[in-house]
Amino acid sequence: MIRPVLVFLVLAYAFSWGFSELGFRVLHLPSTLVAVAFMFGPALAAVATTKFVLRRPLASLGPWWRPNRWLAVAVIAPMLFTFAWIAISPLLPGLSLALDTQGLIGNILQSVPADQQALVRGELEKLGGALLPMLLLQMTLLAAGVGMTLNAVAAFGEELGWRGFLHQHLATMGFWSRAALVGFFWGLWHLPLTLRGHNYPSHPELGVAMMIALCLLLSPAFEWIRARSGCVIGPTWLHGTLNALGGAGALVAGSDLMRGPAGAAGMIVLATFNLGLWWSARRGWTRLQP
Numbered sequence: 001m002i003r004p005v006l007v008f009l010v011l012a013y014a015f016s017w018g019f020s021e022l023g024f025r026v027l028h029l030p031s032t033l034v035a036v037a038f039m040f041g042p043a044l045a046a047v048a049t050t051k052f053v054l055r056r057p058l059a060s061l062g063p064w065w066r067p068n069r070w071l072a073v074a075v076i077a078p079m080l081f082t083f084a085w086i087a088i089s090p091l092l093p094g095l096s097l098a099l100d101t102q103g104l105i106g107n108i109l110q111s112v113p114a115d116q117q118a119l120v121r122g123e124l125e126k127l128g129g130a131l132l133p134m135l136l137l138q139m140t141l142l143a144a145g146v147g148m149t150l151n152a153v154a155a156f157g158e159e160l161g162w163r164g165f166l167h168q169h170l171a172t173m174g175f176w177s178r179a180a181l182v183g184f185f186w187g188l189w190h191l192p193l194t195l196r197g198h199n200y201p202s203h204p205e206l207g208v209a210m211m212i213a214l215c216l217l218l219s220p221a222f223e224w225i226r227a228r229s230g231c232v233i234g235p236t237w238l239h240g241t242l243n244a245l246g247g248a249g250a251l252v253a254g255s256d257l258m259r260g261p262a263g264a265a266g267m268i269v270l271a272t273f274n275l276g277l278w279w280s281a282r283r284g285w286t287r288l289q290p
Helices: 002-026 031-039 041-053 069-091 101-109 114-148 150-169 175-189 191-195 204-229 233-244 246-251 264-282
Strands: none
Touching: 002 031, 002 041, 002 150, 002 175, 002 191, 031 041, 031 150, 031 191, 041 150, 069 114, 069 204, 069 233, 069 246, 069 264, 101 114, 101 246, 114 150, 114 233, 114 246, 150 175, 150 204, 150 233, 175 204, 191 204, 204 233, 204 264, 233 246
């Protein structure tokens, strides 16, 4: 099964990195639009490899949907994660909560490309005192709704590849080995966007290593939800809701290497979760596989 996996990885990188270069250098598209197109690279690679290399029906990439309680866990878990990294942020060096309007705007702009900051600032200033309530609303019900619908469409573009195709074709590996391998390639795959300021706008080069580390830490949770939910929609909802909550980083002031779900604050929470998952599985309290 090594050949199909290698074909998939080459195609996933080629499609996404090709979209990136075309969108940024040739068509000069907005970064958000390029990022959305970028996310569909793994799905296209999974479809192409399954259809033309393995010559199997596309249904073999599923199951797509299997109603069970783990789908609810996939939506609730990112909310708990968000509240956890916000709670520990003031304990970390250089981080502090920023709940006033100008502080929130300044933090939001740290994650916005320079060519869009003036436009975004103008829109945010129109909200005035409503900015904080809006962000808090996003962190709760709105995040779940968007994460399960609009965000899930783009997230599916990734998950059909990482937790659809690769999950199945690396099934003979142990849980932690598979999570680490998928997490590494998942993190490295973000390289063109990371170098252009995605998640770490002030530290794009160092951000490449940070993004790989982040995906390595996220991967066990995604693999666990994929295995226990028994369908691709499980990690898709997890991914979509997690992305919907990314704006909560505006509640914390500090370096982009430290704050937010992609910074040290989020990584500490994820590392703690992974240690707990490992210990729980070792004691027989938690099943990692279906």
